[in-house]
Amino acid sequence: MSSIFLTFAGFYVVKNTVDRDVSTGVGEILATTPITKVGYTVGKALSNFAVLRRDAAGRWWPRPAVMQWVRAEDRRIDPIALALPFVVLTLPIMAVVAAVAVLFETVRVLRGGLGNVAFFLLWIGGISTSAISSATPRGNDVLGAGLVFPDLFAACRATFPDFRPHVGSFSMGLNFKQSGVWDLTTFRWDGVDWNAGMIAARAAWFGLALAIAMIAAIPFDRFDRARGRRSRAVADRRSGVVVTRRSPRAMTLRPRSATRRRRPIPRS
Secondary structure (H helix, E strand, O other), X not given: OHHHHHHHHXXXXXXXXXXXXXXXXXXXXXXXXXXXXXXXXXXXXXXXXXXXXHHHHHHHOHHHHHHHHHHOOOOOOOXXXXXXXXXXXXXXXXXXXXXXXXXXXXXXXXXXXXXXXXXXXXXXXXXXXXXXXXXXXXXXXXXXXXXXXXXXXXXXXXXXXXXXXXXXXXXXXXXXXXXXXXXXXXXXXXXXXXXXXXXXXXXXHHHHHHHHHHHOOOOOOOOHHHHHHHHHHHXXXXXXXXXXXXXXXXXXXXXXXXXXXXXXXXOO
16 A cells, blocks of 8 residues: 555655756756766666655554554564565665656656656556456566465465455455444464565566666756856857846846946046
8 A cells, every 4th residue: 555655646756856956056066067867867766765765664664553553453563574565565666666757857748747647647557557466476566466465365265265356356445344334354364475586576676767767867968958058158258248137137238348447548
């Protein structure tokens, strides 16, 4: 659930870092430094990932412990067992979202509203793919549903032999209440048995995020708009024209010679 929410809301939270560098003038400074385009886009993806990781760790990770305690399913709280799903499942896809946000900012046609709509459609497609792969054991889908739900279904079937999961037969959320009566029953599930293969499969999403961040360097213009303003200023100085600002709304151009104070002619 945290992956579903953070992949959607997190994108719109971090999809403004490159534009902020332009609006604040930081881009003009960075354009004069030896930083490469790949270094900039990868660095931006890492900073986006740090923001999303903070939200996942600080705001979402404690909630399962609170829910477990309030619902009294098991009074024993295992912090490591609760943290592993966030590390293995949520963080890799957060890295992908962080890199995609940088890519959308560097592609001109995706910087505005069109990019927001395009990501929404991409997000819907990813969620749908995860729902389909939830019945496929060890499927490495975007959300990692193929790593979780097959084991969960097997544990449920051990308690309720007539349980036959298929796509659309289960749901997550607040829609379990029927006819005004809670009729939930519990079954024992010890969680996913994480192994090296599963962790390596999820780590591959970090590699995809790095590749997307590096691809974003191709359309990145390295703040050409800032360079254009500097080149015009240099051209003005070379042509002997000085730009003076009299008010926030008025600018005048004067020859450079007119700005010098005239010397008085000495009397003979």
